[in-house]
Amino acid sequence: xxxxxxxxxxxxxxxxxxxxxxxxxxxxxxxxxxxxxxxxxxxxxxxxxxxxxxxxxxxxxxxxxxxxxxxxxxxxxxxxxxxxxxxxxxxxxxxxxxxxxxxxxxxxxxxxxxxxxxxxxxxxxxxxxxxxxxxxxxxxxxxxxxxxxxxxxxxxxxxxxxxxxxxxxxxxxxxxxxxxxxxxxxxxxxxxxxxxxxxxxxxxxxxxxxxxxxxxxxxxxxxxxxxxxxxxxxxxxxxxxxxxxxxxxxxxxxxxxxxxxxxxxxxxxxxxxxxxxxxxxxxxxxxxxxxxxxxxxxxxxxxxxxxxxxxxxxxxxxxxxxxxxxxxxxxxxxxxxxxxxxxxxxxxxxxxxxxxxxxxxxxxxxxxxxxxxxxxxxxxxxxxxxxxxxxxxxxxxxxxxxxxxxxxxxxxxxxxxxxxxxxxxxxxxxxxxxxxxxxxxxxxxxxxxxxxxxxxxxxxxxxxxxxxxxxxxxx
Amino acid sequence: xxxxxxxxxxxxxxxxxxxxxxxxxxxxxxxxxxxxxxxxxxxxxxxxxxxxxxxxxxxxxxxxxxxxxxxxxxxxxxxxxxxxxxxxxxxxxxxxxxxxxxx
Numbered sequence: 001x002x003x004x005x006x007x008x009x010x011x012x013x014x015x016x017x018x019x020x021x022x023x024x025x026x027x028x029x030x031x032x033x034x035x036x037x038x039x040x041x042x043x044x045x046x047x048x049x050x051x052x053x054x055x056x057x058x059x060x061x062x063x064x065x066x067x068x069x070x071x072x073x074x075x076x077x078x079x080x081x082x083x084x085x086x087x088x089x090x091x092x093x094x095x096x097x098x099x100x101x102x103x104x105x106x107x108x109x110x111x112x113x114x115x116x117x118x119x120x121x122x123x124x125x126x127x128x129x130x131x132x133x134x135x136x137x138x139x140x141x142x143x144x145x146x147x148x149x150x151x152x153x154x155x156x157x158x159x160x161x162x163x164x165x166x167x168x169x170x171x172x173x174x175x176x177x178x179x180x181x182x183x184x185x186x187x188x189x190x191x192x193x194x195x196x197x198x199x200x201x202x203x204x205x206x207x208x209x210x211x212x213x214x215x216x217x218x219x220x221x222x223x224x225x226x227x228x229x230x231x232x233x234x235x236x237x238x239x240x241x242x243x244x245x246x247x248x249x250x251x252x253x254x255x256x257x258x259x260x261x262x263x264x265x266x267x268x269x270x271x272x273x274x275x276x277x278x279x280x281x282x283x284x285x286x287x288x289x290x291x292x293x294x295x296x297x298x299x300x301x302x303x304x305x306x307x308x309x310x311x312x313x314x315x316x317x318x319x320x321x322x323x324x325x326x327x328x329x330x331x332x333x334x335x336x337x338x339x340x341x342x343x344x345x346x347x348x349x350x351x352x353x354x355x356x357x358x359x360x361x362x363x364x365x366x367x368x369x370x371x372x373x374x375x376x377x378x379x380x381x382x383x384x385x386x387x388x389x390x391x392x393x394x395x396x397x398x399x400x401x402x403x404x405x406x407x408x409x410x411x412x413x414x415x416x417x418x419x420x421x422x423x424x425x426x427x428x429x430x431x432x433x434x435x436x437x438x439x440x441x442x443x444x445x446x447x448x449x450x451x452x453x454x455x456x457x458x459x460x461x462x463x464x465x466x467x468x469x470x471x472x473x474x475x
Numbered sequence: 476x477x478x479x480x481x482x483x484x485x486x487x488x489x490x491x492x493x494x495x496x497x498x499x500x501x502x503x504x505x506x507x508x509x510x511x512x513x514x515x516x517x518x519x520x521x522x523x524x525x526x527x528x529x530x531x532x533x534x535x536x537x538x539x540x541x542x543x544x545x546x547x548x549x550x551x552x553x554x555x556x557x558x559x560x561x562x563x564x565x566x567x568x569x570x571x572x573x574x575x576x577x578x
Binding site for chain 2: 127139142143146149153156166167178231
């Protein structure tokens with residue numbers, strides 16, 4: 001093995017270099033220079049994103065197949081980068097608030113190490129690397145959700161997350177160990193040929209997939225989601241709901257396609273039930289939420305159900321529509337979270353009733369929020385409509401007409417609760433509305449980027465989708 | 476008496492399901508954590524037993540075990556740090572008191 005292998009890990013290496021630079025800066029920077037920590041981190045991360053923007057042509061294999069990054073995996077990494085950058089910009093107020101300021105540098109490092117874990121998880125070619133990536137992604141997220149040290153809710157969210165995440169990875173690991181016992185290898189490429197469908201392998205597969213369902217928070221394994229989303233600091237919640245969920249969904253899909261392709265019929269049956277349960281139950285719960293973070297938690301659970309529609313088709317179209325869906329979902333959800341974050345930082349208000357009459361005092365914010373919610377609901381001119389359309393198309397193409405129909409009905413249901421927020425902002429009156437304020441430059445830029453993305457992807461998303469189609473592969 | 480692979484597998488299976496049972500029923504956060512450790516350690520036993528008895532000419536299972544031990548140590552460290560933080564806030568670590576976040 002030569003050290004030249006490391007050069008293939010371009011994206012990971014540049015992120016590690018970025019982390020080291022920030023660590024040194026945080027440790028040795030003078031008090032005066034540390035004022036520029038946030039802009040420097042943002043600019044460096046932007047440079048890292050741009051450096052790895054162009055998708056690679058072929059699958060990169062390194063370390064004897066331990067690391068294998070497909071072109072579409074590279075695209076997903078870029079999407080995650082963009083999302084993390086937006087989350088970073090929205091975190092500006094929170095990171096510089098009084099109780100967090102002293103631990104500011106750690107926030108970036110922990111955030112980036114979790115992102116690094118996701119990179120490895122996406123480009124794993126072996127269950128060992130996959131497992132390490134999964135844990136590197138999820139342990140820092142527990143720290144992040146318990147980051148508000150003096151808020152009890154934050155600690156409770158952290159405890160709930162770390163316990164359920166570890167439990168889930170324990171289940172997954174047990175599955176992996178049984179697969180190892182029956183197959184004798186941990187390399188994805190070798191496992192594929194050796195999976196013959198003996199009962200032990202079915203059991204192993206069951207354990208494994210349940211562990212991943214926990215991570216993506218599909219019903220009936222979603223119980224931790226609303227609690228953790230509510231308790232964690234809002235920028236971290238945004239990170240949870242898009243970056244972590246998006247990467248986990250993509251990884252589940254690649255594993256099902258690459259490793260468990262022989263079990264196609266079985267996992268389609270499992271997903272069929274799970275998707276219906278996820279979308280319906282999450283939608284029903286979302287209707288009665290008052291806390292907006294909790295509301296978005298249930299909305300993100302139901303969106304995860306839609307994302308799984310791309311997996312169940314098991315085709316290349318499904319894969320490309322899933323990646324496109326993740327992109328659009330990320331932009332829309334981050335726009336909504338950006339509004340919630342800035343309002344919570346300025347006024348501490350988070351419930352639905354507080355948003356009554358927001359349009360009268362903060363028209364721009366409420367328009368951005370409306371765009372985001374319309375996109376999440378899938379109303380035509382915006383990006384969300386096309387992502388939903390593509391994903392329904394992928395499902396219907398494989399003959400899942402009933403499933404797609406139920407998902408469509410649920411879209412109408414979800415429209416109801418998204419419109420509840422819009423109605424609160426635009427129509428309802430409020431005695432004590434949120435005071436008008438001017439948000440900081442970072443939040444403004446991130447919200448502008450998100451709204452532009454929602455509109456532009458709605459109008460010209462087709463070319464991007466075509467690009468994804470060319471890179472995707474099926475079972 | 477020769478100890479075959481089945482003995483190890485029976486032990487690890489018992490550990491695994493005891494861990495799941497404990498995770499669901501224990502009322503103390505530390506006990507829940509211990510249950511999770513049982514699950515993770517049962518996986519380690521599985522890997523080592525499979526490797527030793529079925530595929531003795533390779534090392535993949537052993538390596539996986541080493542990494543799994545390291546990672547479960549990280550998880551425990553983070554979990555205990557968070558549990559201490561909870562203790563500072565509410566002066567106990569009973570699961571039933573983790574009820575601030577709910578519908």
